[in-house]
Amino acid sequence: MPSKNPSDIAEAISPEDDLAEVRALFVRQVEAENDHDLAAIAEILIEEASVRAGQTVFVARIGRFLGRDAVLQRFENNFRGIWKFEPDMAEFYATHLSADAIFVSVPTSVTMGPAGETPRTGRFLVNQVAVRTSRGWRFAAIVPVPMG
16 A cells, blocks of 8 residues: 655655645635635645644734634634735745745735725735645645734
8 A cells, every 4th residue: 555654745746846736725725715715725724633734823913823723713703804815926935844844935915804894904924834744735834924
């Protein structure tokens, strides 16, 4: 029976392929956020059962959200109001941290606010870590940092 160890999978795939896959994963995230599609957000995050990857983490000005359920709850709260996620894909940056981890950093405009109110737009440097799982690349950490 073939190994399902993510490191074994990594040996058969080029680093450039990995970076392209993670970029495509980020694009799926952008689409999911702009569609307010919580199920699609769940698909791009690691599963908690992944011992190698640990907990999903989202860190923002308003707090630290630990665990997949807490991260999904944070997105659900965001989606109740106005939420538009607009990364500058020309500035998309990704690099390997290891064979099974990739760091992503993208300047992004986020328009947000309670429904029925005037939204505000902020600029963030969205930093994320993708890890290779038996189901492919998934995001384990999301850390938006305010810019300017």
